Amino acid sequence: MGIFTKNIETFDDLFLHQLQDLYYAENKITKKLPGMIAKATNRDLVAGLKAHLEETKGHVERLEQIFKKLGKKPESTDCPAIDGIIKEADEVSGEIADKEVLDAAIIASAQAVEHYEITKYGTLISWAYSLGHDAVIGLLVATLKEEEAADKKLTAVAEDKGVNRKAAS
Ligand SMILES: [Fe+2]
Ligand SMILES: [Fe+2]
Numbered sequence: 001m002g003i004f005t006k007n008i009e010t011f012d013d014l015f016l017h018q019l020q021d022l023y024y025a026e027n028k029i030t031k032k033l034p035g036m037i038a039k040a041t042n043r044d045l046v047a048g049l050k051a052h053l054e055e056t057k058g059h060v061e062r063l064e065q066i067f068k069k070l071g072k073k074p075e076s077t078d079c080p081a082i083d084g085i086i087k088e089a090d091e092v093s094g095e096i097a098d099k100e101v102l103d104a105a106i107i108a109s110a111q112a113v114e115h116y117e118i119t120k121y122g123t124l125i126s127w128a129y130s131l132g133h134d135a136v137i138g139l140l141v142a143t144l145k146e147e148e149a150a151d152k153k154l155t156a157v158a159e160d161k162g163v164n165r166k167a168a169s
Pocket of ligand 2: 052056113114117147150
């Protein structure tokens with residue numbers, strides 16, 4: 001089901017489409033993070049990515065709960081945006097030999113993913129209010145808070161834990 005077909009007629013259809021898009025993205029991120037963890041060197045970065053992998057598995061579960069509360073089956077729809085972010089991350093990291101520069105690149109890619117998730121959850125929360133889907137707002141907010149915290153933690157690892165400084169030296 002593509003966004004430009006006539007399958008999306010109502011605002012509720014659009015809300016469901018965005019949920020399916022995020023379900024695809026969260027599952028994709030769950031599969032992608034172990035590879036990023038394997039490539040990372042900085043201990044704080046590895047620990048942060050591992051912690052967020054566990055949280056991301058929880059995001060998939062929360063989306064499944066949301067589908068259930070809405071009386072829908074969990075389904076994915078292709079998300080070219082997350083595929084593109086991941087493709088770019090792979091291309092860039094494949095070009096980098098220096099481990100410290102690679103850590104900085106991994107942080108940049110991970111933050112692009114977090115920002116994508118933050119914009120999607122932000123929109124879904126706003127739409128859930130408008131559509132009266134009050135029962136799912138708490139679940140969406142819980143995940144949004146974890147995405148925002150993961151993003152802040154990545155900034156701290158880059159700036160306070162020396163990743164950018166080491167990459168620059
Ligand atoms: Fe997530
Ligand atoms: Fe995330």
